[in-house]
Amino acid sequence: xxxRGAGRLEVAAxxxxxxxxxxxxxxxxxxxxxxxxxxxxLISAFAIIKSGTPLWPPPDQPRLPIEATxxxxxxxxxxxxxxxxxxxxxxxxxxxVRTRLLxxxxxxxxxxxxxxxxxxxxxxxxxxxxxxxxxxxxxxxxGLHALHAVVALYLLVRAYRRLxxxxxxxxxxGSAEVFWYFVVGVWPILYVTVYL
Amino acid sequence: xxxxxxxxxxxxxxxxxxESFWSHYVFSTDHKMIAMQYMxxxxxxxxxxxxxxxxxxxxxxxxxxxxxxxGVVSPNEYNALITNHGAIxxxxxxxxxxxxxxxxxxxxxxxxxxxxxxxxLNRLSYQIFLVSAxxxxxxxxxxxxxxxxxxxxYPPLSSTAEYSLTPLGSSLFVVAIALEFAAFLMGGINFIxxxxxxxxxGMKLYxxxxxxxxxxxxxxxxxxxxxxxxxxxxxxxxxxNLGTAFFNPERGGDPILWQHLFWFFGHxxxxxxxxxxxxxxxxxxxxxxxxxxxxxxTVLYTVFGTGVLSFTVWAHHQFVAxxxxxxxxxxxxxxxxxxxxxxxxxxxxxxxxxxxxxxxxTPMLWALGFIATFLIGGVTGIFLGASGxxxxxxxxxxxxxxxxxxxxxxxxxxxxxAITFWFPKMFGRMMDExxxxxxxxxxxxxxxxxxIPLFVLGLAGQHRRIYDFTNYPDLAAYQPxxxxxxxxxxxxxxxxxxxxxxxxxxxxxxxxxxxNPWQANTLxxxxxxxxxxxxxxxxxxxxxxxxEYSVEGRESDYWPQNEPA
Ligand SMILES: [Cu+2]
Numbered sequence: 001x002x003x004r005g006a007g008r009l010e011v012a013a014x015x016x017x018x019x020x021x022x023x024x025x026x027x028x029x030x031x032x033x034x035x036x037x038x039x040x041x042l043i044s045a046f047a048i049i050k051s052g053t054p055l056w057p058p059p060d061q062p063r064l065p066i067e068a069t070x071x072x073x074x075x076x077x078x079x080x081x082x083x084x085x086x087x088x089x090x091x092x093x094x095x096x097v098r099t100r101l102l103x104x105x106x107x108x109x110x111x112x113x114x115x116x117x118x119x120x121x122x123x124x125x126x127x128x129x130x131x132x133x134x135x136x137x138x139x140x141x142x143g144l145h146a147l148h149a150v151v152a153l154y155l156l157v158r159a160y161r162r163l164x165x166x167x168x169x170x171x172x173x174g175s176a177e178v179f180w181y182f183v184v185g186v187w188p189i190l191y192v193t194v195y196l
Numbered sequence: 197x198x199x200x201x202x203x204x205x206x207x208x209x210x211x212x213x214x215e216s217f218w219s220h221y222v223f224s225t226d227h228k229m230i231a232m233q234y235m236x237x238x239x240x241x242x243x244x245x246x247x248x249x250x251x252x253x254x255x256x257x258x259x260x261x262x263x264x265x266x267g268v269v270s271p272n273e274y275n276a277l278i279t280n281h282g283a284i285x286x287x288x289x290x291x292x293x294x295x296x297x298x299x300x301x302x303x304x305x306x307x308x309x310x311x312x313x314x315x316x317l318n319r320l321s322y323q324i325f326l327v328s329a330x331x332x333x334x335x336x337x338x339x340x341x342x343x344x345x346x347x348x349x350y351p352p353l354s355s356t357a358e359y360s361l362t363p364l365g366s367s368l369f370v371v372a373i374a375l376e377f378a379a380f381l382m383g384g385i386n387f388i389x390x391x392x393x394x395x396x397x398g399m400k401l402y403x404x405x406x407x408x409x410x411x412x413x414x415x416x417x418x419x420x421x422x423x424x425x426x427x428x429x430x431x432x433x434x435x436x437n438l439g440t441a442f443f444n445p446e447r448g449g450d451p452i453l454w455q456h457l458f459w460f461f462g463h464x465x466x467x468x469x470x471x472x473x474x475x476x477x478x479x480x481x482x483x484x485x486x487x488x489x490x491x492x493x494t495v496l497y498t499v500f501g502t503g504v505l506s507f508t509v510w511a512h513h514q515f516v517a518x519x520x521x522x523x524x525x526x527x528x529x530x531x532x533x534x535x536x537x538x539x540x541x542x543x544x545x546x547x548x549x550x551x552x553x554x555x556x557x558t559p560m561l562w563a564l565g566f567i568a569t570f571l572i573g574g575v576t577g578i579f580l581g582a583s584g585x586x587x588x589x590x591x592x593x594x595x596x597x598x599x600x601x602x603x604x605x606x607x608x609x610x611x612x613x614a615i616t617f618w619f620p621k622m623f624g625r626m627m628d629e630x631x632x633x634x635x636x637x638x639x640x641x642x643x644x645x646x647x648i649p650l651f652v653l654g655l656a657g658q659h660r661r662i663y664d665f666t667n668y669p670d671l672a673a674y675q676p677x678x679x680x681x682x683x684x685x686x687x688x689x690x691x692x693x694x695x696x697x698x699x700x701x702x703x704x705x706x707x708x709x710x711x712n713p714w715q716a717n718t719l720x721x722x723x724x725x726x727x728x729x730x731x732x733x734x735x736x737x738x739x740x741x742x743x744e745y746s747v748e749g750r751e752s753d754y755w756p757q758n759e760p761a
Contacts, residue, residue, distance in 0.1 A: 019392075023313045023389050026388075026392060026393065027313070030385045030389065030419060031385055033419055033420065037419075037420055037422070037423030040423065040424065041423050041427035041428065042427045044424070045428070045442070048453055053448055129434075129438060129439070129440055130438070133442070133447070133449060136440040140430070140434065140440075144430075
């Protein structure tokens, strides 16, 4: 038996029904819907606990670095802008796509890196996973976001490698884009809920 | 993670021209084989779940007795048995059989595609599902035994080992469920994308057979509802193993929070498994009444409406757990409201039967049995949805009987309806009708004899989670009813042997099935039985809707979807 690559099927399917959204992008969109609900669950859990606690943030716990994280968030937003620009030149100029895709990956990577530095500082100040419900939720929510960012960056790196070899399909970039925009788009909501 | 597979990767694996046993049965990417894998795993798990029910029902009817094949049921074993009976039947039987097996088998065949859009994701989905089943089975053998804190795994029973007495079992239980969700996530993505993007030319949205619509809507509901539960499961795992206190009120957490996260998924989950069964029934009654499905579009909109409403009812599970009475009123209203579209669906099915030329084949009997029993399940739900009444009935056998009157029709009757209907297509042979009917009556009558008595016990105030009722003077007098229910269960189980005999005998020795033994319209009946790899030599084109039966002015009383006008 030859294992039929989805590639062949996608081509076959393309010929059969007019696709409004290519399959790989649609699949990722459906997945992102689940992810949105996942984070919605986390945020509402956090909101319920926060509203049930008389003193928030707990007085004996360190404060979160609101300004530094806001600056760091700009890196993430810039990365999304770079990706939008990469998409814009996808049909015309592959070299530009390469540099812009690379910029998006680097900016996103920097964001994750600075988040890591922030964690180390907070751990030193005494905010840990078990020090309070605030600490638990902080590491849970921000940590899960970071995990998503790493996976999304991996997808972007994969797209970049394909591009260099010259066989990046538009729908492949599309599905990586969808996931990265989700990671970037959910961050401001998490920032407002968790930090402010 | 949703891996999208590149369109331009060269088709590798050229070395495997010969179909070996492994590539055909174990590592297949063919949707039909994956469906079979899901189905047989589901049946296997169903036997285990059924065996558990047998063991704890024996304990309830004859407390302290040495149960044949099991031994004496200790109190903690009893808890583990009911917990895992519930979890297995819902997550490892109803879900894999109704959604995964039927979805995988039927969607490509009924929409005229050669496979799923993401075949390798599909294979991965089954593999993860299999791992989840193995993790769950392994949890019965770790020190302390399997998890014993009820299938809804409420904290603190699930989060604190001192309460559940199953330190390892509870973690493995949560891990197994999380893995299972990951598997169905991948399946759901596949189902939705395939139904949207791979339909045969000419098949417009309103030409899609109802069962495909139902499975797709069920997948959408699953994808929308499962996120919060996965979030809750992660938090629970943290509480169990990393020392956090998300659900521990002593350290600032909230145990009711879990109930909200669980039931936000848990109630839509009812519709996730119900809808495929409703779809199966729609396919069967149209074929065996030789009539068009009454009000196709209305059914579809009803299903969409039910889906939306199903996200607004979850707190009816917390009427007793501690909820603002004003909120309880709101959830009473939404809960009663959701019975409206489903009642309507039942009426539509009855209207479809009305005036049809009905042939009572085995699948048709199962479909009618579904309607009859599910109606009782639906009507008794209204009692529980009313918050005032629920305070009396909460956690009694009334809830339990109501639940089984919904889930038994869905998971068991729905499965038997589907398997007797599509068996000729799946295995290329016909099942024995006489044995099928014996099995039907031998299942449906004892089923009612098991659960109608349990309604009575529930109204008498019998609580769900008690190991030995003879210790309670005001409940001890009802012992004969418990014995009656248990004996009915034994009768029902013994009639399942008829099914398995019929199933395996027909699979190897049954008369060969033609392409279209039921003279049905949908596309799966236009290819060989069983369909070859790739499903059709030449993929079909669609010219009309799926339910054109007994059209006036035509000689034959059916009109296949692919037949040119
Ligand atoms: Cu409910």
